[in-house]
Amino acid sequence: MDTSVVLDEYVILAESIRQSTIGSLTIDFTEEDISNKENQDISDVLSEEAGIYIKGYGLGSLSTSSIRGGSAGHTLVLWNGVPLQSPLLGLLDLSLLSTNSFEEIKISKGGQSAMWGSGAIGGVISLKNRQDQNDMSLHIHSRFGSFGQRDFDSSIGFRTGKFVSRTSFNIKAAENDFTYLLSDGISEREQSNAQLKKLDLQQDLYFTLNPENQISIHYWHQNTHRHIPPTTVQTFSEAFQDDKAHRLIATWQRATANNSFQFRVARIQEELNYFDPSINLISPSEFLNIIIDTDYLWKSAIGTIGIGASQFYTTANAAGFMEDIDERKSALFLSYLFSTDKIQLQTSVRQEWLDGDQVPFIPSVGVNIDLAKTWEANVKISRNYRLPTLNDRFWRPGGNTTLQAESGWSQEASLIYNNDDDNPFQFSVTGFSRQIEDWILWALVEEQSYFSANNISKVWSRGSEVRSSYTYYFGETYLQLKAGYDFTKSTNEILIDQPALEKGEQLLYTPLHQGFLQAEIQWNSFNLNYHHRFIGDAIGINEDIKRFHVSNIRLQTNINIDQVDSMDLKAKVYVSIHNLFNRNYRVIERRPMPGRYLSVGIKVDLQK
Amino acid sequence: MIRILFTLVSLFSLSIVQGQTIDFEEFEISLDTFLNGSDANGQFQSQNLSLPNNFDPEFQSWLGWSISSVRDSMTPGFGNQYAAIPASGFEGSRNYAVSFQFGENGLQFENGNSGIEGLYVTNNTYAYLSMRDGDAFAKKFGGEIGDDPDFFLLTVLGYTDGEQVADTVQFYLADYRFEDNSEDYLISEWTYVDLSSLGGIDSLGFSLSSSDNGQFGMNTPAYFCIDQITLMENTRTTVDDVFVKNAFQVYPNPVFENLSLSHDISGEVSVQIYNMLGKLVYESQDFKTKNINVSTLESGSYILQLFGGQRRSSRLFVKQ
Numbered sequence: 023m024d025t026s027v028v029l030d031e032y033v034i035l036a037e038s039i040r041q042s043t044i045g046s047l048t049i050d051f052t053e054e055d056i057s058n059k060e061n062q063d064i065s066d067v068l069s070e071e072a073g074i075y076i077k078g079y080g081l082g083s084l085s086t087s088s089i090r091g092g093s094a095g096h097t098l099v100l101w102n103g104v105p106l107q108s109p110l111l112g113l114l115d116l117s118l119l120s121t122n123s124f125e126e127i128k129i130s131k132g133g134q135s136a137m138w139g140s141g142a143i144g145g146v147i148s149l150k151n152r153q154d155q156n157d158m159s160l161h162i163h164s165r166f167g168s169f170g171q172r173d174f175d176s177s178i179g180f181r182t183g184k185f186v187s188r189t190s191f192n193i194k195a196a197e198n199d200f201t202y203l204l205s206d207g208i209s210e211r212e213q214s215n216a217q218l219k220k221l222d223l224q225q226d227l228y229f230t231l232n233p234e235n236q237i238s239i240h241y242w243h244q245n246t247h248r249h250i251p252p253t254t255v256q257t258f259s260e261a262f263q264d265d266k267a268h269r270l271i272a273t274w275q276r277a278t279a280n281n282s283f284q285f286r287v288a289r290i291q292e293e294l295n296y297f298d299p300s301i302n303l304i305s306p307s308e309f310l311n312i313i314i315d316t317d318y319l320w321k322s323a324i325g326t327i328g329i330g331a332s333q334f335y336t337t338a339n340a341a342g343f344m345e346d347i348d349e350r351k352s353a354l355f356l357s358y359l360f361s362t363d364k365i366q367l368q369t370s371v372r373q374e375w376l377d378g379d380q381v382p383f384i385p386s387v388g389v390n391i392d393l394a395k396t397w398e399a400n401v402k403i404s405r406n407y408r409l410p411t412l413n414d415r416f417w418r419p420g421g422n423t424t425l426q427a428e429s430g431w432s433q434e435a436s437l438i439y440n441n442d443d444d445n446p447f448q449f450s451v452t453g454f455s456r457q458i459e460d461w462i463l464w465a466l467v468e469e470q471s472y473f474s475a476n477n478i479s480k481v482w483s484r485g486s487e488v489r490s491s492y493t494y495y496f497g498e499t500y501l502q503l504k505a506g507y508d509f510t511k512s513t514n515e516i517l518i519d520q521p522a523l524e525k526g527e528q529l530l531y532t533p534l535h536q537g538f539l540q541a542e543i544q545w546n547s548f549n550l551n552y553h554h555r556f557i558g559d560a561i562g563i564n565e566d567i568k569r570f571h572v573s574n575i576r577l578q579t580n581i582n583i584d585q586v587d588s589m590d591l592k593a594k595v596y597v598s599i600h601n602l603f604n605r606n607y608r609v610i611e612r613r614p615m616p617g618r619y620l621s622v623g624i625k626v627d628l629q630k
Numbered sequence: 631m632i633r634i635l636f637t638l639v640s641l642f643s644l645s646i647v648q649g650q651t652i653d654f655e656e657f658e659i660s661l662d663t664f665l666n667g668s669d670a671n672g673q674f675q676s677q678n679l680s681l682p683n684n685f686d687p688e689f690q691s692w693l694g695w696s697i698s699s700v701r702d703s704m705t706p707g708f709g710n711q712y713a714a715i716p717a718s719g720f721e722g723s724r725n726y727a728v729s730f731q732f733g734e735n736g737l738q739f740e741n742g743n744s745g746i747e748g749l750y751v752t753n754n755t756y757a758y759l760s761m762r763d764g765d766a767f768a769k770k771f772g773g774e775i776g777d778d779p780d781f782f783l784l785t786v787l788g789y790t791d792g793e794q795v796a797d798t799v800q801f802y803l804a805d806y807r808f809e810d811n812s813e814d815y816l817i818s819e820w821t822y823v824d825l826s827s828l829g830g831i832d833s834l835g836f837s838l839s840s841s842d843n844g845q846f847g848m849n850t851p852a853y854f855c856i857d858q859i860t861l862m863e864n865t866r867t868t869v870d871d872v873f874v875k876n877a878f879q880v881y882p883n884p885v886f887e888n889l890s891l892s893h894d895i896s897g898e899v900s901v902q903i904y905n906m907l908g909k910l911v912y913e914s915q916d917f918k919t920k921n922i923n924v925s926t927l928e929s930g931s932y933i934l935q936l937f938g939g940q941r942r943s944s945r946l947f948v949k950q
Binding site for chain 1: 686688689690691705706707708709710732762763764765766769770773774775777842843844845846847849
């Protein structure tokens with residue numbers, strides 16, 4: 023692993039050992055990959071290209087992920103190394119994240135709690151902003167689509183000496199008034215009260231003090247106003263929700279040949295205010311997270327050692343709390359990475375304290391082995407955990423301050439074939455198993471008039487993932503085929519009355535089977551991409567959810583105009599058809615999904 | 631399809647005894663307020679009737695019964711949980727009782743066997759509007775296209791010395807099971823439910839069931855309202871009571887294949903069997919043999935209802 027990379031005198035990347043994912047499979051999207059996409063929700067990218075099951079409530083509505091049969095709170099989302107999960111809900115609405123907000127997206131499946139702490143059970147989604155290496159850049163992206171979708175994205179960046187700045191602005195609006203088929207397959211209904219407006223404002227600053235030291239500051243403001251549409255069995259809805267976020271991270275990085283040091287302070291302030299005028303409901307909530315995080319990495323002849331500490335101060339309030347809640351978390355971690363030509367081994371431990379009380383001690387060990395020139399094997403065993411959320415602990419009624427952390431062991435092994443010749447072929451197969459004890463469920467306990475949070479379940483998730491990719495070149499033209507299949511059996515291991523869960527029953531909203539097939543042709547300046555996704559039957563709270571197929575197709579053409587006033591001008595024009603075959607499907611029962619719809623866009627990049 | 635709205639207005643109780651009535655008007659509460667048990671008494675007492683209440687002071691939540699004078703038939707949602715859909719008590723009176731319970735809710739008569747002639751029942755506004763329009767958790771009755779055979783059923787059970795009497799009374803607070811959707815209905819008025827078939831009993835149990843259920847139980851808000859309870863006089867019994875106690879039996883119980891009926895009705899009788907969801911599973915208009923082959927029924931509990939000689943009674947039996 024390259025622990026530090028000096029790209030030029032202005033760019034310092036002091037990577038933390040926590041970025042290392044020895045023993046795990048990762049999926050990386052580079053800045054170029056992201057720029058080749060239309061400005062999608064992160065959830066679309068995760069479901070299309072990473073094979074992650076997205077529990078989406080409909081176009082523009084809440085989206086959460088389930089990785090390897092975990093719950094929404096079992097996916098940790100990091101922005102420049104800082105967790106973004108709401109401490110109240112333990113999750114992040116992925117529909118609020120647009121791909122254009124980041125220069126790097128990395129998905130690591132499997133448990134990462136030893137590195138990142140609570141919630142990193144199913145996997146970690148790491149979102150990063152990277153320093154622009156141009157002297158000046160201007161980016162404009164405009165997108166229009168069916169159902170009143172409008173999206174305007176722009177950024178301007180420049181470098182002056184040792185100072186680099188990028189300012190980004192994204193505004194998005196949609197009516198989302200699509201028509202959907204009702205259960206008789208004939209009648210239609212138009213979705214109502216589904217409009218949204220969203221504003222993103224980002225400022226990234228990098229100040230390189232000298233070739234070894236850099237200070238970076240990232241600020242991200244989000245303001246979203248969206249209405250909550252009725253279910254398919256609800257006459258109307260007047261509900262709406264406002265999400266506001268101010269996120270600020272300041273990082274000092276110091277990198278030398280054998281040492282790397284990062285010190286980071288983050289302030290994450292968010293509000294989520296839910297309103298339903300028809301039932302006179304106002305449900306405000308807010309939190310403030312102050313995170314102080316440091317890690318040090320030392321490369322020696324016997325391996326690489328990383329040590330770090332994190333401190334979290336959380337203040338939160340919500341309509342369901344009796345008073346402001348203050349929470350403190352402290353964590354220490356230690357990691358050792360040993361590397362030879364054939365083997366990379368990483369072992370890590372983490373100890374965390376919540377309000378002074380110890381939570382489970384977390385060890386992890388992972389190995390990558392080069393079996394032959396084209397074959398590689400990965401193995402990882404780790405303990406992982408998720409602390410109860412503030413709502414789990416303090417919501418009235420039902421909050422339970424005596425809750426234990428969910429915790430358990432994960433095991434995974436992968437075999438990877440990678441033939442990197444003129445026509446590259448990759449294949450991987452992964453098997454995993456994870457047992458989580460003290461799984462928290464809101465349940466109706468005898469003699470209670472309300473549902474309450476309890477450590478009553480035990481969940482065993484196991485399965486396999488197969489991925490394959492083949493690219494065939496005809497000169498400058500190529501055809502790339504990608505395919506993936508996931509089998510995920512995630513079962514409740516304890517009989518529970520209410521919610522009604524049998525022992526051995528598959529978890530809700532967790533399909534046993536899902537897969538995708540993607541074909542991409544690059545010909546001259548044209549790129550044609552077809553993506554087909556299959557999601558198997560799943561169990562919903564109210565009724566079973568039938569399997570479905572969804573296909574998207576996109577045609578893009580690049581227009582390169584060399585040197586305009588000594589600046590490079592590039593443009594991309596694309597047209598996408600979503601749900602190409604106009605399938606009637608639902609991811610969640612009573613929540614409709616749109617039929618076939620269109621989006622067109624143009625991207626213009628000016629760089630010097 | 632023949633639908634029987636059990637007990638809506640009884641044609642079969644031959645002796646309607648105008649006994650003592652309980653109307654909750656003695657509770658001195660202002661209009662548009664309620665008593666939800668926050669005084670931690672554990673019950674409300676109205677004459678010799680006890681209405682249990684389980685109030686949780688920590689979370690300010692309650693189970694059992696509340697006494698209400700709330701007059702709101704318009705506002706949907708949990709915040710309007712104390713309102714009855716007619717926006718008043720029976721015949722415009724001020725007070726009524728609201729039931730909220732996940733399982734069976736009870737009423738006890740303190741002076742032993744009173745028996746009850748009947749009471750007036752209506753929908754709670756929160757439940758009514760949820761069934762009419764749907765909400766974030768519960769469905770609009772009839773479903774997406776109006777054809778779903780939805781129902782919201784109140785089953786009334788009688789007890790004597792803790793033993794459940796054989797008869798039960800069912801009352802549909804909402805019934806969307808009709809072939810013709812225009813016949814679907816939600817109860818929006820105070821409606822009389824005849825409980826005389828339960829006979830001399832010392833407590834009642836009320837249980838709600840709905841066609842809208844999920845993994846977390848019933849989605850329809852588990853509320854209904856009662857008022858104007860008419861008690862039997864202890865010395866009087868109805869003809870139905872005699873019939874219930876002596877003249878009508880089903881056996882064996884539990885039954886595997888052939889269910890036998892014993893009754894003293896000389897003329898024509900008809901028989902209907904309902905499952906516990908209120909669905910009619912067997913019907914005979916001209917029943918003579920006194921034997922029913924129930925081998926095709928699924929295992930479970932059923933209610934057999936016998937009509938004849940201007941009388942009616944029900945028996946619970948279990949098919950194994």
